[in-house]
Structures are given as structure tokens and as C-alpha cells.
Amino acid sequence: MDKKIAFLGAGSMAEALISGLVARIGSRPANIWVNNRSNDSQLERLQKEYGVIPSRDMPSMLKGAEVVIIAVKPKDVLAALTQAKEHLNKDMLLISVAAGISTASLKSIIDLDIPIIRAMPNTSAAVGKSATALSGNEFVKDKDKQLAKEIFGTVGMAVYTDENQMDAVTGLSGSGPAYIYYLIEAMQLSAEQIGLKPEDAQKLIIQTLIGAAEMVHTSDKTPLTLRMEVTSPGGTTEAGIRVLEEKGVRDALIECIQTATNRSSEMGIELSQKISKGILSN
Numbered sequence: 001m002d003k004k005i006a007f008l009g010a011g012s013m014a015e016a017l018i019s020g021l022v023a024r025i026g027s028r029p030a031n032i033w034v035n036n037r038s039n040d041s042q043l044e045r046l047q048k049e050y051g052v053i054p055s056r057d058m059p060s061m062l063k064g065a066e067v068v069i070i071a072v073k074p075k076d077v078l079a080a081l082t083q084a085k086e087h088l089n090k091d092m093l094l095i096s097v098a099a100g101i102s103t104a105s106l107k108s109i110i111d112l113d114i115p116i117i118r119a120m121p122n123t124s125a126a127v128g129k130s131a132t133a134l135s136g137n138e139f140v141k142d143k144d145k146q147l148a149k150e151i152f153g154t155v156g157m158a159v160y161t162d163e164n165q166m167d168a169v170t171g172l173s174g175s176g177p178a179y180i181y182y183l184i185e186a187m188q189l190s191a192e193q194i195g196l197k198p199e200d201a202q203k204l205i206i207q208t209l210i211g212a213a214e215m216v217h218t219s220d221k222t223p224l225t226l227r228m229e230v231t232s233p234g235g236t237t238e239a240g241i242r243v244l245e246e247k248g249v250r251d252a253l254i255e256c257i258q259t260a261t262n263r264s265s266e267m268g269i270e271l272s273q274k275i276s277k278g279i280l281s282n
């Protein structure tokens with residue numbers, strides 16, 4: 001890809017995207033500019049590892065940029081965009097990965113009628129396996145949608161959805177890897193208690209997860225059918241699953257995703273309040 005892309009924010013999400021862009025669609029690293037707030041060593045590392053251009057000079061960063069990707073924490077979006085806004089123009093596509101922040105809030109900060117895409121990837125982007133949802137404002141054209149899909153396609157799969165679904169996507173798949181890691185942590189603890197060697201247990205747990213994910217992915221059977229195929233009457237699985245049901249694990253997971261979804265929406269409201277009060281700090 002021969003377009004200049006500027007990243008505001010140089011943390012884990014920016015790095016995952018940079019690595020995808022450089023490795024998978026052959027973006028020229030010299031076309032990728034990146035800044036952060038204060039962490040010089042992180043910028044130096046990104047320059048060394050990917051050949052991208054670090055800069056805190058906003059006019060140089062944004063001059064001629066076709067895509068500006070905002071990859072700062074939601075609480076820092078207002079400050080980062082306020083700094084950038086006078087250097088943005090309508091020929092640019094603004095993409096935000098910030099959880100909870102609507103395209104309308106982003107537009108009200110920059111006060112420009114430009115295409116804005118809200119994206120919700122997840123950290124599996126670092127290994128090219130993100131599940132990313134995208135939604136755009138009214139100024140987004142087909143070419144912008146294609147471009148965003150191409151960018152997020154470098155780190156996994158990307159689908160478009162209505163913006164009113166984005167908080168739910170954030171609670172489900174944005175935070176989703178953490179729920180799976182939590183499950184793995186619990187399986188590791190139990191493996192220890194039932195007397196397995198940690199290194200054996202680790203291999204067995206990972207392969208079990210990969211295998212189950214692959215089954216759900218490739219088979220036309222529902223997860224329920226697949227689960228019933230594991231569950232022999234009067235056997236071990238039935239005994240184990242009974243405990244999960246008795247302890248309310250299913251309900252806890254449903255509530256977990258609902259609460260994460262609500263939090264995404266609250267974070268959007270918090271930013272709107274900061275915008276209306278003109279508060280730039282945390």
C-alpha cells in the first residue's frame with residue numbers, strides 16, 4: 001500500500017496494526033508515521049523494528065496523510081485529537097480504535113465533515129487473528145470502507161456493522177480474548193491441583209482450545225451438538241458440566257459480556273461530558 005498512514009498513539013494496538021501493515025500488505029515503512037505522548041524508547045523501538053517514522057511534530061506527521069489512526073486510550077482521545085485537529089482535512093480518513101467513542105463524538109472534537117471509521121479490533125491482531133468490527137459515519141464512501149477493511153484485514157478478519165452495535169462488539173470480541181485467557185488461567189490452576197506437570201498441562205490446554213475453536217469454525221454442528229458429542233451419559237464431562245451449571249458459570253459469562261458492553265457505552269458518555277465541559281486532562 002502506497003499511502004501515508006499516521007498513528008496517534010504507539011501502544012499495543014498501534015504496534016499490532018503497524019506489524020500487519022508492514023508484513024502483510026507491504027506498506028512502505030517510510031509511509032507510516034507514529035507518535036505517542038512521552039515514551040521515547042517505545043518510538044525508538046518501533047522505528048528499529050519496523051522502520052516506521054517516529055515524530056511528535058504534528059504538521060509533519062499529518063502533512064499528506066491519507067489515513068490517520070487514533071490508537072490512544074479513550075480518556076486520551078480528546079487531548080490527542082485536539083492537538084491534531086488543525087492539521088486534519090477532508091481528504092483524510094480518520095480511523096479510531098478507541099473503545100466506546102462514537103464517530104459523532106470524534107466529529108464534534110475535530111469539527112470537520114470528514115469520513116470517520118470506528119473500529120473495534122482485539123489483541124489477537126498481534127498474531128494476525130483479530131476479529132474486527134468496523135462502522136462509519138455519513139461521510140464514509142465505498143473507497144474508505146475498502147481501505148479500512150484492507151488495513152484491518154492485515155491483522156485478521158474485519159466486518160462492517162451498524163455503529164449502534166459497536167459497544168456490544170466491544171464487550172464481546174474486543175474484550176473477548178481476556179475472557180478466554182481467564183478460562184485458561186483457571187484450567188492451569190486446576191491442572192496443578194489434579195497433579196499434572198505444568199508444561200504438560202499447558203500443551204494440553206492450548207491444543208484443547210485450538211481444537212475446540214477449529215471444530216466450531218469448520219463444522220456445521222452447533223456448539224451444543226459438539227458439546228453433547230463429548231458428553232457420555234454418566235461420564236466425566238456430564239459430571240464436570242453439572243458443576244459449571246450449579247455454579248452459574250453460564251449466567252456469569254452472560255453478565256460479564258453485558259457489563260463490558262455497558263462500560264463501553266459509559267466510556268462514550270464520559271468523553272461526551274469532557275467534550276461539553278472542554279476538559280482535556282484525565
Ligand SMILES: NC(=O)C1=CN([C@@H]2O[C@H](COP(=O)(O)OP(=O)(O)OC[C@H]3O[C@@H](n4cnc5c(N)ncnc54)[C@H](OP(=O)(O)O)[C@@H]3O)[C@@H](O)[C@H]2O)C=CC1
Nearest residue numbers: 009010011012013036037038039072073074076080098099
Ligand atoms: N488493548 C486492547 O485489547 C484493545 C484496545 N483497543 C483500544 O485501542 C486503544 C489503544 O489501546 P492500547 O494500544 O492497548 O493502549 P496503550 O496504553 O498500549 O497505548 C496507548 C498509546 O497512546 C499514547 N498516547 C496517550 N496520550 C497521547 C496523546 N495525547 N497523543 C499521542 N499519543 C498518546 C501513549 O503514549 P505514552 O506511552 O507515551 O503515554 C501510548 O503510546 C484504546 O482506545 C483501546 O480502547 C481496542 C481494541 C482492543
Ligand SMILES: O=C(O)[C@@H]1CCC=N1
Nearest residue numbers: 099122170174175176
Ligand atoms: O479493556 C478495554 O477497555 C479495551 C477495549 C477492548 C479491549 N480492551
